[in-house]
Amino acid sequence: MPDPLLYVQAMVSAACVSALCLLAMVAKRRTAGEAWLNSACVPGIGLGLAVGYYVLSLHLAWPPANSLDRFLMIVLPVALGIELLAGFPCVPSWGAWCLRIGLAATMPRILLHSSVYLSGYDSDWPVWRTNAAMAVCAALLMGVWALLALLSKRSPGVSISFALCLTIQCAGLTVMMAGYIKGGAAALPLVATLMATTITARLIAKRSVAVANCCTLAIPGIGVVGLFGLLFIGCFFGRLSTGTALTMLLAPLLCWLTEIPLLRHRQPWQVGSFRLVLVAVPLAVVLGLAKRDFDRDMVPLLGMDLRPPSAITAQVGGTPSEIQPIALR
């Protein structure tokens, strides 16, 4: 059962730890360059996630038993490691992108490991179909990752990270409403730590001339991997529909619309606000539909079928007096 108080505790602790970790690292080194700040964000995010998931008590198993275990204990640490390496000045940009492509290509395979999709157990999923699905998913992840990184370079700002956090939060809620509570809850510490790191990095950048227009690629990178992982698990293991998952994965790309000449040269806060509004529109529609489906599904589970007795009679047969309300479900 969802525990809102526990969720709030997990989010607050993840956010505080991320922000404090980043501030502690900045305090140690006063002359922070762009590459250094980018790398410093990664330990903050990692520590925040570790604390957030500890508070959330997700009961992860080692060796990983299910897709969520693999996502949190293999995929996210690898993504953090790649972004940490990418921040070092000695690592060339093409080297970092090779690592990112490697992660994007293997991530669907890692998440589907030992499931019915790969074991041949499910006749609806022959090998060719699974392989095709994994290839398409990897390509989508890489596409979204590259486009958001390019936008971050072209037009840096916190709005891309905020848009990603908004999308991850909505993805978590939708996955929860689709019946996978634990999977949806995994989004919460991720959102909290990315938000806290974004805000703290922004504050640091504002105070330092050297990184005034800093572009922290690590935050959108980890955000995209996190978003993709949640949607992939919700779609393949939960009941999240493909359309919903695709809409949410592609929603952050709407930030690119602010690159049209009409909007591009406006004030940064205006551009940021436009981006958030553009991303929020499809997310609001998806959330509304998910809520409608959730309410519809919960009625028979809670024994609250409010239809008139005649409608129930027509569906299942018998007279109204013979049909008792569905109870204790």
Add this chain to the structure above:
Amino acid sequence: MRRNVSVWVLTLVIGTIVCVGEKSASAADEYDYDLVHSSVSFKSRHLGISWIHGRFNDVSGKFSLDREQPSKSTFKLTIKTDSVDTANKARDEHLRQPDYFDTKQFPTIEFKSTSTKVIKGGYEVTGDFTMHGTTQKITIVLMGGEEHDFKGIKRVAFSTELALKRSDYGFDKRAIGAIGDKALIIIDCEGVRK
């Protein structure tokens, strides 16, 4: 000459082993799980005040009963988790989700015997019970085992009940919610052979 003798001796030894093996194998009767006359059902507490009942509709298995050396008898049962049926479609769909059975990741629940002991009226079977990706050694008491011949088809039947805690098998206690951690599984099965 010496080489020829060696080949003959080797052939004799292998032949003897094969014959003995066949003889012991032929002493065991192989039965297939009869889905029509069997059931695997369960019940679990709801809010601590009542019981929710359900069953698994897709089960398969094999029993090998050795009447001469009962300790060599083996039992194997495979339950398809997505065949869970609690007489409520919405709840069944919910139970298939990763918070519960996680049927896409763990499509089966399996029992495979490792040792068998004869007791009065049946067998005490110890084996590996795998559910939700976790394997635990359990001992079940199978009552029955007498063969019945009906229209040329030989049948043998067993029944057992076992209680287990789902949290022992990696189920998240908090996700279980209003449904109790402890589940009672009731197995009544028939095996058939021609």
